Amino acid sequence: MIGSAFNQLWQSTGLFGFMGMVEGFGIGNLVMIIVGFILLYLAIAKGFEPLLLVTIGFGCILSNVPMGYIASIDPNSGNPGFIKMLFDMGIDTGLFPILIFMGVGAMTDFGPLIANPKTLLLGAAAQVGIFIALLGALALSFIPGISFDLYAAASIGIIGGADGPTAIYVTGRLAPNLLGPIAVAAYSYMALVPIIQPPIMRALTTKEERLIKMQQLRPVSKLEKILFPLTVLTACAILLPSATPLVGSLMFGNLVKECGVANRLSDTMQNALMNIVTIFLGLSVGSKMEASHFLNLNTLGILLLGMVAFAFGTGTGVLMAKLMNKLDPKHPVNPLIGSAGVSAVPMAARVSSKVGQESDPQNFLLMHAMGPNVAGVIGSAVAAGVLLAVVPFMMA
Amino acid sequence: MIGSAFNQLWQSTGLFGFMGMVEGFGIGNLVMIIVGFILLYLAIAKGFEPLLLVTIGFGCILSNVPMGYIASIDPNSGNPGFIKMLFDMGIDTGLFPILIFMGVGAMTDFGPLIANPKTLLLGAAAQVGIFIALLGALALSFIPGISFDLYAAASIGIIGGADGPTAIYVTGRLAPNLLGPIAVAAYSYMALVPIIQPPIMRALTTKEERLIKMQQLRPVSKLEKILFPLTVLTACAILLPSATPLVGSLMFGNLVKECGVANRLSDTMQNALMNIVTIFLGLSVGSKMEASHFLNLNTLGILLLGMVAFAFGTGTGVLMAKLMNKLDPKHPVNPLIGSAGVSAVPMAARVSSKVGQESDPQNFLLMHAMGPNVAGVIGSAVAAGVLLAVVPFMMA
Amino acid sequence: MIGSAFNQLWQSTGLFGFMGMVEGFGIGNLVMIIVGFILLYLAIAKGFEPLLLVTIGFGCILSNVPMGYIASIDPNSGNPGFIKMLFDMGIDTGLFPILIFMGVGAMTDFGPLIANPKTLLLGAAAQVGIFIALLGALALSFIPGISFDLYAAASIGIIGGADGPTAIYVTGRLAPNLLGPIAVAAYSYMALVPIIQPPIMRALTTKEERLIKMQQLRPVSKLEKILFPLTVLTACAILLPSATPLVGSLMFGNLVKECGVANRLSDTMQNALMNIVTIFLGLSVGSKMEASHFLNLNTLGILLLGMVAFAFGTGTGVLMAKLMNKLDPKHPVNPLIGSAGVSAVPMAARVSSKVGQESDPQNFLLMHAMGPNVAGVIGSAVAAGVLLAVVPFMMA
Amino acid sequence: MVFLAQLPKEQLIAQLENGVILMVLGIATVFVFLTLLVFLTKGMSAFAKKIAPQKKPAAVVSSPAAATLSVSPASDADIAAAIVAAFAKSKE
Amino acid sequence: MVFLAQLPKEQLIAQLENGVILMVLGIATVFVFLTLLVFLTKGMSAFAKKIAPQKKPAAVVSSPAAATLSVSPASDADIAAAIVAAFAKSKE
Amino acid sequence: MVFLAQLPKEQLIAQLENGVILMVLGIATVFVFLTLLVFLTKGMSAFAKKIAPQKKPAAVVSSPAAATLSVSPASDADIAAAIVAAFAKSKE
Ligand code: NA
Ligand code: NA
Numbered sequence A, B, C: 001m002i003g004s005a006f007n008q009l010w011q012s013t014g015l016f017g018f019m020g021m022v023e024g025f026g027i028g029n030l031v032m033i034i035v036g037f038i039l040l041y042l043a044i045a046k047g048f049e050p051l052l053l054v055t056i057g058f059g060c061i062l063s064n065v066p067m068g069y070i071a072s073i074d075p076n077s078g079n080p081g082f083i084k085m086l087f088d089m090g091i092d093t094g095l096f097p098i099l100i101f102m103g104v105g106a107m108t109d110f111g112p113l114i115a116n117p118k119t120l121l122l123g124a125a126a127q128v129g130i131f132i133a134l135l136g137a138l139a140l141s142f143i144p145g146i147s148f149d150l151y152a153a154a155s156i157g158i159i160g161g162a163d164g165p166t167a168i169y170v171t172g173r174l175a176p177n178l179l180g181p182i183a184v185a186a187y188s189y190m191a192l193v194p195i196i197q198p199p200i201m202r203a204l205t206t207k208e209e210r211l212i213k214m215q216q217l218r219p220v221s222k223l224e225k226i227l228f229p230l231t232v233l234t235a236c237a238i239l240l241p242s243a244t245p246l247v248g249s250l251m252f253g254n255l256v257k258e259c260g261v262a263n264r265l266s267d268t269m270q271n272a273l274m275n276i277v278t279i280f281l282g283l284s285v286g287s288k289m290e291a292s293h294f295l296n297l298n299t300l301g302i303l304l305l306g307m308v309a310f311a312f313g314t315g316t317g318v319l320m321a322k323l324m325n326k327l328d329p330k331h332p333v334n335p336l337i338g339s340a341g342v343s344a345v346p347m348a349a350r351v352s353s354k355v356g357q358e359s360d361p362q363n364f365l366l367m368h369a370m371g372p373n374v375a376g377v378i379g380s381a382v383a384a385g386v387l388l389a390v391v392p393f394m395m396a
Numbered sequence D, E, F: 001m002v003f004l005a006q007l008p009k010e011q012l013i014a015q016l017e018n019g020v021i022l023m024v025l026g027i028a029t030v031f032v033f034l035t036l037l038v039f040l041t042k043g044m045s046a047f048a049k050k051i052a053p054q055k056k057p058a059a060v061v062s063s064p065a066a067a068t069l070s071v072s073p074a075s076d077a078d079i080a081a082a083i084v085a086a087f088a089k090s091k092e
């Protein structure tokens, strides 16, 4: 009897599971745990988007513990694990990315965009990367071993939105099994923006262009800041209802902040609520780092295409700025701020500023780059709206 | 093919929905969006209960975006929208108003009431408005185009409780379809207390009565403040169990505050928890501002009856104070504090004080008015308990 | 008609319920309400673990209000009460204790344990109390009127873990009906540690042993503090997956704190999130203080065995320290820190320090006792993992 | 505007009758309950005084200066402002 | 490494066609929407200026010193540090 | 008091046997696991020292002054009190 109990305990060790002796577990779990540790290393030692990658990495480790059943249903008791519950509560339903987007809205200052609205076009141009990567995913599927359908391709494309909650929202709706690699790619490349963008920016601009000084931004009144989120919301409601969950929650957070009469709500959105949801969202996303959906050529394809998306978005943003200078030479735009249109707030705007100061240390581009930077958030949400409206219809 | 995709996108614009070309949407949504903007205007520009009316107004707008399916189930995907989820989570179940009531309890100082317990009678008298409005709703139903059943009438009456969470709790239980107009009426009239109450108060009192100076309140010990919530809870448990969810959560919050050994919980109830729930509750309530339940004569009836409830509650509170002076002339009560019995904490108490100082700038009534003011919160919850216990039985 | 309505109201008073005239209620509810008041008294006047006992006590009172249906389903409307919802959301699923454990991890400094890892053995030894009490529960079941099965016995044993969330997690999984008395016993004895432990500690040590001075703890680097939670997690994943929900969430909280790059998440885990969950968890646990599961001899048995568990754990911790001194006399350990191995952080460590200073006021044991103290948390979670893995298998 | 279907007259009258009952019942209950609470509160205060006779008042509630609900605890900015003010004063 | 089953060629080509359509549609929509927003924002600003002509600028957004997203409010420690610094300076 | 139904004697004995097994198993597992952890922790510390040899100690944990779990961060009031105290001292 005591022997059988010891045997039971031994058969319930993780070691036993890693050796593939329990159905549903195997060496793949061990590999994924190592991937989780690598994410923790990148987050802690390298400072890659630590809030998200620490939680995603830890979620990946916990979810891959054999017979831990933390992100699945325990077949013996029928109980769901705690990360499974969090996933069902907030990712499957789309609630967590929406709540994060409220907090992002409450943290965002659209002032620079209101002062120079034409930078919205830079935020539009940089979304081209999304669709290039989408097409790339479909093309890569011709290679044996890689296989993406339209849902997967759209989710991969949205990595190019350079916006975590948008990517998670779209992928959760269209291709939840790919949530792990897509979220990791999105946050990793956002952290790598200072490495990915500068060479592209330098290659596409001349020395003279990089020296362009922009006119000082005009002051923006409080009333304009209050009316702006309402304007965007109205446009979105009239033209693209499928984008309203994302755009609406962003603008809700922003209005609560800017209206000045609900500061305690704005403060909670930015802090307690956002932090709680970030913890839950990170762990849940990490739980989608399953061996069966991660250890295949598709993941390599996703990582490659994510890079393509970022690179193309950066490039089209810069080129759009050069085109705008051609069309309206009286109000010159430094093309270096075009790359900030990918979003990745505020990192991409800082990169614009830094590259600009390489040529002229007295040229302060940061505030100018914040315009396209926050425009990129709106642009990605609009692109997400198109994908969410059209892809299910095409697949029907 | 591309034509059909463009057509699909065009048919999914909000414009198409406003024109009534999709089942379930129409021009009514546009009107409700405008109503939402009006609420935002009142909240932001006029300062009407901004924490609630900003969130309710925004929830109204988001919920009325055609084909946004933010407060309903998307018929194509079967997914509920995020505001629908919040509503099901917290309003349908009654959880959100209960949690807000905990926070209210943790913010309330019952000291002035303990020092002068007979002001509880003022809090009782001011609830008469609830039942007058209830009766009024049933009477108005004889008018063609207006139709309230007993559930609706009870929910309308509770507007006179001048207490947001109580009104939302009762309406969520008895007549959830009327939640939109009732919550808006309740919060709007609470914001209008400084305009509604003074003329009634002046009309029902003489100059001499308004000059009455009250005896200074005695100090209240910490022990009394700890025992008070337990006393109220006990009375409620013995006599009116149907009121215990509301009264119990109010007294729980108050005990956690007053006991002094759980300050971190009290602080969270008042801040992080309350703010999160306020955001969720406001958006959810806003989602009940549907064209079909708002754009009819009933809504006019509700607005009218809400005003009646406030006015009668104010009046009966003042008259009760005058009666108390008749019965117990040794301990005079300034009848101006009677109006504070409607609750609307702390606005109504401030109004008592302000009207008092019109007659005598040296007469500080604020603390005296806080007694009936917090008594009104208990009174409304007790009235809610009666409605919740008896109405379903009458309708059975 | 009005008579029948008054009658209906009278039949819905709590008084009517206490008198046993409604099915499912009776005098037992009144007794449990009094028990709830006693818990409030212990929490507020005596300072017994007030955060938990205030909420548990209030939850007990609310849940026992006849016809309040706050912790059950209202048979008339079919609606669950708010505490029932909280219970189903977080205790039945195990989510709340897991979230609390994250916060505990984010509050814990494993530095003293890393500096002197062999104190882990003290944390192991003190868990013997768990299994003694388990065996005791099975033995007591021979007494007529007391009846525990293996699920109940394991849940009772875990009281000896001296760790609230672990006890609630295990009991919620194995014997949810006993949650009330077990949680109350666990938190009460944790509060009574300064009374229970010193006599045992004095009885098992000589004056010379109590005077032992320990070597100053070496400094611990930030890197070690980051690697420690990952080390424990890895060991747990490989050897005891059934303990990973508890150990994993503890180590997640600790890593988020120690990594230094996610302070806003760590802060939220320790404050807003932990406080919210504590409120919900306390009320839910209190709802399991039902007359039918509390007012019987089993509860006396649980209280007795909880004391046994604490006493034995204290004793085996001290004896283990003495054994370690025998085996390794070069690095003497003051046996008074052995008792801290029961966990009950940080109370038990303070008791070690206080008893030590009775003999030598210059002997500062507190930091030395923190090592076994936090080791005890890990030890209890490991013991919980064994119970969760083996008990259901034995009962199958 | 949507025009709602009208309830039949008998039902309207029946529910008006119910409404009157509800009013009587409700007002009576609220008054009975809160009147009872007046006495319970007085009893509670007497009990509190008996078991813990206090010499110094724990809190004076009538001062107009303290006459606001403690709805929001002092914010960081308030504390900072208070310290700066105290500091400035001390320099005079 | 897991090798995934390959989709049939016709399906791959069909979805590539869909992808091209999606790209055209998506890029067009994004540009139309954001271009429209340029005009709406300008209109909104003109409207704002009309109903509330301002003399003093409410907020100047071009200063490089303010050039960070106000992502985190000043912490307690920051406030304390600022006060201590101010205090130390005043003692000079 | 409710008197609970008694389990049959054979079942009681059977579960007592299970209890003994559980005790042996449990105590063994706890000791094996935590003993292993002693060695793993020592190994981890050696590894940490190897990859990042430190000159200055990052944190000294033995000082009795620091001898409290950092359970609650300093509150605003604490900070304010500390500053006021420091200020008062500086005026001496
Ligand atoms: Na973007
Ligand atoms: Na009221």
Ligand code: NA
Residues within 6 Å of the ligand: C160, C161, C162, C163, C341, C342, C343, C344, C376, C377, C379, C380
């Ligand atoms: Na323990």
